[in-house]
Amino acid sequence: MLLLQESVEPGNNCVQYNYSLNCTISTVTTICRVIDHPSFEARSRLNIITAAAVICNNTRYGEGGVGDESRPGCDIGLEGERLAECQASGVWLTRINTCILTRINDLLTQSESLNQNSVPTFVADLSGLVSDNQTQITDSPVTISAIVDILTNVGNVSTEIEEGTMQSILNTVDVIVGNDTIGSWANLNANRSLNTSSLFLGSMETITQFLSGDDFSVTTSSILLNRTQLSDSFMADINSSLVINLQNTNLTNTFITTITFSTLSNVLPPRTNTSFNASFNASQDANATGPEIRINAAVVLIQLNGSRALRPNLTLSYRKRNTSLTEDPQCVFWNFQLLDFQGGWDEEGCTFVSDVDDVVECNCDHLTSFSMLMSTGLPPGAAEALDIITYIGVAISIVSLVTCLIIEALTWKAMTRNTTSYLRHVSLVNIAVSLLIADIWFIVGAAITSETDPTEIVPLAACSAATFFIHLFYLALFFWMLVSALLLFYRTVMVFSHMSKATMLAIGFSLGYGAPLVIAVVTEAATAPQVPQGYIRDNNGCWLRWEDTFALLAFIIPAGVIVFINFVILIVVLTKMLRRGVESSHAEEKNTLLVILRSVAILFPTFGLTWALGVGLMVAPRNLGLHVTFALFNSLQGFFILVFGTLMDPKIRAVLSRTVPALNSSSNQTRTTSGGGSSTGRWALLNRIRGRRGVYHVMGAGNTSSSNTASESYLNI
Secondary structure (H helix, E strand, O other), X not given: OEEEOOOOOOOOOOXXXXXXXXXXXXXXXXXXXXXXEEEEEEEEEEEEOOHHHOOEEEOOOEEEOOOOEEOOOOOOOEEOOEEEEEOOOOOEEEEEEOOEEHHHHHHHHHHOOOOHHHHHHHHHHHHHHHHHOHHHHHOOHHHHHHHHHHHHXXXXXXXXXXXHHHHHHHHHHHHHOXXXXXXXXXXXXXXXXXXXXXXXXXXXXXXXXOEOOOOEEEEOOOEEEEEEEOEOEEEEEXXXXXXEEEEOOOOOOOEEEEEEEOOHHHOOOOOEOOOHHHHHOOOOOOOOOOOOEEEOOOEEEEEEEOOOOOOOEEEEEEEOXXXXXXXXXXXXXXXXXXXXXXOEEEOOOEEEEEEEOOEEEEEEOOOOEEEEEEEOOOOOOHHHHHHHHHHHHHHHHHHHHHHHHHHHHHHHHHHOOOHHHHHHHHHHHXXXXXXXXXXXXXXXXXXXXXXXXXXXXXXXXXXXXXXXXXXXHHHHHHHHHHHHHHHHHHHHOOOOOOOOHHHHHHHHHHHHHHHHHHHHHHHHHHHOOOXXXXXXOOOOOOOEOOOOOOOOHHHHHHHXXXXXXXXXXXXXXXHHHHHHHHOOOHHHHXXXXXXXXXXXXXXXXXXXXXHHHHHHHHHOOOOHHHHHHHHHHHHOHHHXXXXXXXXXXXXXXXXXXXXXXXXXXXXXXOOEEOOOOHHHHHHHHHHHHOOOOOOEEOOOHHHOOHHHHHHOOOOOO
């Protein structure tokens, strides 16, 4: 333990002590004590560690090993304490943070002795201070809590608040409820001993009661206040996100005040009396299994000045902020007495009316602060887990598809020596190319969205371009899968039909790229001019819009029809396999079953049949297993194409290993098969599918002609 007794130079408040290190791991405790006043002292602990033990390192907390604590103090202009502990993950975890802006703390003290006359000047000073120190305030939960206490004190002493004073108040509020404060409010709401969010809303309701003057409105970046004299009925359309309709009040000389908060979902937790344990504590309960509840609309405060006895007929029409939420819309108000006065959302007095075209209509019989809750239909954290599965799967698919295309390039000459094989590999290559480009644009769209705040509208130009190419190449993927299925159908069912290679290529490319291009261009041209961003979603990713224009149908309908056609073709082909297997010997029946299983494994990803799981999600949207299966299989489609479409092909493996025999060396030889060998048995199976009986002759590639193009099986079976 070191006792620092160095003298202090006049005017210098710092004591410097030079300590010599001996490179021994140890802990040194220092004591700074005021001379002649031994009760005034401060202790600090210095951990001496080797460089190899350092795993945490950042500019604020410095270097440290696992379990080390750092107390760097607050930033300049703030006072309080900050303590962090080094975690095994290499991150400093904040344990204590009571840093508060010193000037805000001073104003908090002043607010306790406010009177009505000093309120206008005081809130103007507060607004200016908050505006000048936004970054320090938004990053400090304690400072935000202090500002809420200040607003509460302002509301308690006010008897009359004019427009200018309210403008200053809302300018302050705009900063502490902005998107930059999400982390701070999450910190405050996680503390069960605090009810800062409820105190904030209560202060706003109290302040609104004392508004005075004629009609006026106040607007900030996230708040819209409107004060209007009421004449029996009232109706307001607020930025197309909320419609308020108050009918038959029979009141005169009364003002109605509405304050709409577009970002109050950052402040108020989505807790209700029934979801408190499942939703509010989800961050602390990893085993929570109930669906996650979210605020999915603007929060609106509605008050009538001078009237308390009214039981209004109030209709609220909310436009959903996140249109992907479709489960259990709840019409709610903030009940300050709920959950032992912590406050929460309550449905009493509010009735759900309808949910049409992403607009939820509610009816309430009282006035206060309202919003609308919806359920994700999935347990907390499930959406994030599904996103992770999707992104990892898409990344694996991109690598797999590049590998697939490289393999196809290396083996192209050896694998395309007859028409059937050539057309099969043309289809496979274009399926891989389409899916690869679609996946790349999917990542681009995700990157665009990640740079946009969830409450803001995505960039129109960039997101529209990403959506167009995602739509185009996913459609191309499906149409090339249709071409692949039709080719199989043609080669196995229409035995005596003949079509030239050029004709089949023309049909394939017309379907594979022509049809998707027409659909994608027409979709954008028809939907983009209808409403702002009529082509793409407002948020939640760069993709086709559903509400208003139903642009998403331009993907759902073609994809659904193609999956259905491909499924029918698969059934027809498997039926022919089974029918021929029944007529075969026991050994051949066993071989037939193995070939069928292998064919199903190959055709499911190649035909896109895993997308049919989407039907299951429509029927059971809360089934987490279906969500995981759908995300896993479809994000990994490129990987399955590589494995089942390329690597499982024995001829491709032979070419890659440079052990494939020269096919033309046996062009003058004829091998008679009876299904006994593994290779010749596969050829015989295709012969049975095609309806031929007896001996099957495998011709050399050099002698291939239009009459024996089926000698190369479409599936290499």
